[in-house]
Amino acid sequence: MRRENRSMGRNRIRMNKQSYAQEKLKECGFDEILIIKTDKITFDEQVYTQCRRNTCKCYNKNYACPPLNGTFEQNKMRVLKYQNAIIACKIMSIATSAEYRKTQSIIPEIIKKLRNQLEDKGYKILGEGPCEICEECAAIKGDKCRFPDRIRYSMEGSAIDVVKTSMDLNMTYNAGGGKIGYFVMVLFNQEQL
Numbered sequence: 001m002r003r004e005n006r007s008m009g010r011n012r013i014r015m016n017k018q019s020y021a022q023e024k025l026k027e028c029g030f031d032e033i034l035i036i037k038t039d040k041i042t043f044d045e046q047v048y049t050q051c052r053r054n055t056c057k058c059y060n061k062n063y064a065c066p067p068l069n070g071t072f073e074q075n076k077m078r079v080l081k082y083q084n085a086i087i088a089c090k091i092m093s094i095a096t097s098a099e100y101r102k103t104q105s106i107i108p109e110i111i112k113k114l115r116n117q118l119e120d121k122g123y124k125i126l127g128e129g130p131c132e133i134c135e136e137c138a139a140i141k142g143d144k145c146r147f148p149d150r151i152r153y154s155m156e157g158s159a160i161d162v163v164k165t166s167m168d169l170n171m172t173y174n175a176g177g178g179k180i181g182y183f184v185m186v187l188f189n190q191e192q193l
């Protein structure tokens, strides 16, 4: 029994970042999980500039969102400094308003769970929406970011064209029947944990 435990421990140490993140994504309930090189990601300046419409009320009010998160090129470079990505999606129905409300609580919850398990191990996770580490982002009062190394960026705010990227990779963006895919991206450079 003790020998078995030691062997499990060694396997855990040998587990690489890719396998570890895949395991955590499965545990969090993502339906599709795909490992890619970051050069397969489509960036689009229009995705970045459409934040100006300010539908989420975060434009210029959060250090993770445009324009405070840097220029289009800076956003692209921040993603491309990682060689590897895992793109994952959770398919959920938004056919009724009750189902839509359910997604609004479930998706942030599973992304939070994923961040809690991976962020301190050298992964960068791109989710959705603004950075919510602080109750109120320091940007609102024009103060410096309180945790610049931990800012939580979104895929769209990082200028990623999620629709094109997911379609190019044959992932489910629109499953039909009122079901859609919610995406998250885990960035990492290949190395042992």
Ligand code: SF4
Binding pocket: 062, 063, 064, 131, 132, 133, 134, 135, 136, 137, 138, 139, 144, 145, 146, 147, 148, 150, 151, 152
């Ligand atoms: S860590 Fe705090 S101050 Fe910095 S971007 Fe996130 S919410 Fe804003």
